[in-house]
Amino acid sequence: MEYRMFGESGCSVSCTGLGLAALGRPGYINLGHHEDLGNEYDPSKMEAQTHAMLSLARAQGINYFDAAQSYGKAETFLSTWLMAHPREEVVVGSKWGYYYTADWSVQADKHEVKEHTLERLNLQWPESEQRLGTALKIYQIHSATLESGVLEKRAVLQRLEEIREMGYLIGLSLSGVQQSVVLEKALAVKVGEKPLFGSVQATYNCLEQSAGETLQKAFDRGLGVIIKEGLANGRLTSRNTGAYLKTLTDMAQSYQVTEDAVALAYVLSKPFVSVVLSGAAVPAHLISNVRGSEIKLSQQDIRVLDGLKVKPDHYWAERASLAWN
Template identity: 40%
Template sequence: MSKQTQIGLGLAAIGRPEYINIKKEEISQSEAVFKANAMHVLDDAYRFGVRYFDVAPSYGKGEQFLIDWHKLRQYPDVNLSTKWGYTYMANWELGYSGKHEIKEHSLSKLQEQWEVSQVLLPELKIYQVHSATLDSGIFTNTEALQELYEIKKKTGMQIGVSTSGANQVEIIETALKVQVEGESLFTSFQVTYNIFEQSTFKILNQLLGDNKTVIIKEALANGRVFENGDFPNYSDAYTYFNLLAKQYNVGIDAIAIRFIIDSLEPQVVLSGALTSIQLQDNLKALSFRLTEAERHQLQIFATESESYWVERSALAWR
């Protein structure tokens, strides 16, 4: 992949009727309408120049939508990534009272989900442990790690981890130590990093310096970068976001994404757009650069990581 940061499309919101976010788009909740929207957004994304697409089995029907689209279009120049370890449980039920996703980092779950995901080959370039944690057992599950190593050797893909939570740095450090048959297993890291959650900045720079792949998710802090009276703690940030948005004639989403590009220069920043209009707005982040003074000011709005994740855990599925 190019060293220049590209904006990719993540299908977390496209593949299921409810997602953790404070901004809600009005869209019919039927599976048929969601699939039609997904196909339309995927087509537009490619037309707009997007070449990186990220999904997971737990994103409702998202992975199947991507499979169907890729079989139909057969674009050879796309880079696809997916994950394993979570199962979608809400079954398209609005207001589902149970856990929408259940984590299981077992060998059997890996084999079950890989059986489906591998149809995305050869454009499938990265296969990730979905939301790896220290207590999920993945880093000590020698059978699952060996299976991932065999997949890596057979396909030539990168094996990666995605991370969430206040201990992302510790998770990444642990993943970096994992070796199978004397070889580092994990070379790709999908990490939450944004204006409000900057705790991973140092280790992400280290990863990039070591030629690892860094993919940034939740660039818009699950919608919290948009002005909202429920978050008075961000009032100063909202004022400055609006100033920059007016100055560059873009939306606040583009400011948030550009901050990541200019401060970190990762390989990919994921857009979580649900519609083509949202995606077009996100892509405006590629049309300008922030000044050093502006980047510094945005860095000041970083919150304490523990508080950020407590706040995120309180957000509802909508």
């Protein structure tokens, strides 16, 4: 497993990380998520599954784990695993600004609600800090958007600066067609004379490449760059039937890996990427995802995969249509 410096943080992170969005709650939008969980939604069984996945990830060389308050019990499951493992060996990032509302149901009307307020930050920050302790290094605004106005809320930004002064890296995650616009705005945010953000998490994959130039700009300015949805919520795996899948399948056969490994290797080929997240919920998927960090795509294959990109509005409309399962 290759390790990379995470921006100017001084942290060394595995180029593949494990995200807990699909492990901390019964419902998620990944294709085939219900198959991964085997319809076993008892919290104790899901906690055991999460612990097994975290341990497997460490055995594979992964040291970056990504959680959020809205991922059901993800922080809690991670905290109980950390009790039995050396916290100094891992880097944890979590997020505030959404809260979980599904009540452990797959069929909930709403699974999470966004609230980018000072009150929500002051409620969620102490919970994350207490659960994750010294392993927590990166604290992120969850899905910052222009609409929420969070980048203009001076009281929120000042509170985040106070958290940064305690030794934490402040970041933000992005989503939607305006990822680049929001990131440009975030890069200009200062509290006092210092830029606030040292980390960004964004969607980037073979299909959605629109944020690439801005992510490179952020990387060049010293931000650590985390890539989420490198597999487009399962659309870049054999679970999908998209027309582009044949390209991935043919390429995977030539490298003797699976489609997901090629898709993640493509993300890792980009110079601005610090870490790409695996969203695996079962061991076989995590192991195949890790293979993406072990192969090096040819420049010709990278150009072919560059050619799979679609218009951002098409990509995000299709993502919005994915069913919680």
